[in-house]
Amino acid sequence: MTRALITGVTGQDGSYLAELLLAQGYEVHGVTRDAGEVVTPGVIAHELDLSTDSAIGGLITELQPREIYNLAALSSVFQSWQNPTLTARLNGAVVAEMLAAVKTIHDQGDVDIRFVQASSAEIFGTPTDSPQHEGTPVRPTSPYGAAKAYAHGLVGAYRTAGVAASSLILYNHESPRRPETFVTRKITAAAARISRGLQDTLELGNMDARRDWGWAPDYADALVRAAQHPDADDFVIATGISHSVRDFVAAAFERAGVEDWADRVTVADSLLRTGDAALQRGDASKAQQILGWTPTVEFDEIVAAMVDHDLALLT
CATH class of the missing domain: 3.40.50.720 (NAD(P)-binding Rossmann-like Domain)
Known part of the structure; x- marks a missing residue:
């Protein structure tokens, strides 16, 4: 063993x-x-x-x-x-x-x-x-x-x-196991609570930052x-595909059934991070060639799994 x-x-x-x-x-x-x-x-x-x-x-x-x-x-x-x-x-x-x-x-x-x-x-x-x-x-x-x-x-x-x-x-x-101290889980948990009338708004930092999100x-x-x-x-x-925080928010609120999400999200200067990269996108071709590794879950599926989990927690 x-x-x-x-x-x-x-x-x-x-x-x-x-x-x-x-x-x-x-x-x-x-x-x-x-x-x-x-x-x-x-x-x-x-x-x-x-x-x-x-x-x-x-x-x-x-x-x-x-x-x-x-x-x-x-x-x-x-x-x-x-x-x-x-x-x-x-x-x-x-x-x-x-x-x-x-x-x-x-x-x-x-x-x-x-x-x-x-x-x-x-x-x-x-x-x-x-x-x-x-x-x-x-x-x-x-x-x-x-x-x-x-x-x-x-x-x-x-x-x-x-x-x-x-x-x-x-x-x-990401995954449903992310704590809410991470922006992705903060977004999906808020989308779920807003959809159920348990929260009014969501406060975020840089909505234009683009990240390469995997499962x-x-x-x-x-x-x-x-x-x-x-x-x-x-x-x-990495997946080789980047999405903005705004994309993540839109996908999460759509999954939660909230159409007017733009009125629910505000940007706070206090949440802007010093030295934050505008874009992160990785090339995993070496891992694919040598390790035989490839990502299996796409962006929308990841967001959906997290939102569904957070909605289930409210039932």
Whole structure:
């Protein structure tokens, strides 16, 4: 039985990834921040606060898993401006600790560990290339992007040193498991509540920003494909199609049955993000060719699934 370790196991991606690995017969271990977090049934939980505790290397040494998936991060660009030090710790320094432990085990010849880092399109900042690919210059424009860029660079450095480490540059990916702190779920939850007369308006920031939105379970599948592939490498994971936030809002309200949505949505300057890229669109042709990965769920289906879930919560 292959043993895997997932950090961020209680998040959207971690839960889908855990389910996928368990279905493949893995022994799955997961890092949780506290005992009260809900963990996917079948996952062996290890309580560890990565924001303050440096014991992750010891846990890796103890478990010696065959595969490690690092999904733990402060995941909000906005919050990264409020707390850049915590962002640097969770999104950067923790990755250094994990890779150092993996290299020690590798150098001892004990276990061949496959390490997969969940990177982000935010490492490209405001790119001049469109679509972005693995060779697009890394020029982050936020503390979140900078910390992810550091981790992305570390993966490449340790791979050069012999560690089987891959970095997957994940573009936006959604599902009903997204918390409402993310704009997509904020939109679908609001559309559902407005359709039922439980909320009057929705306040958003930049409605013209365009993002490449995919289906979260597809992205969990990409992580596993990278871990199981013989050659570690960097891969962009994206659909190659971008939509604006306005497009997302329109699709969500239409699914919820609200026709006059324009009168219900307002733009607040306080929600505009510093350094926000106008357009993100990824080229996943390398992942398609090498990993055999392709997205399976289209934009309208993703929005519909999220809205339907939020409507069901109100019944």
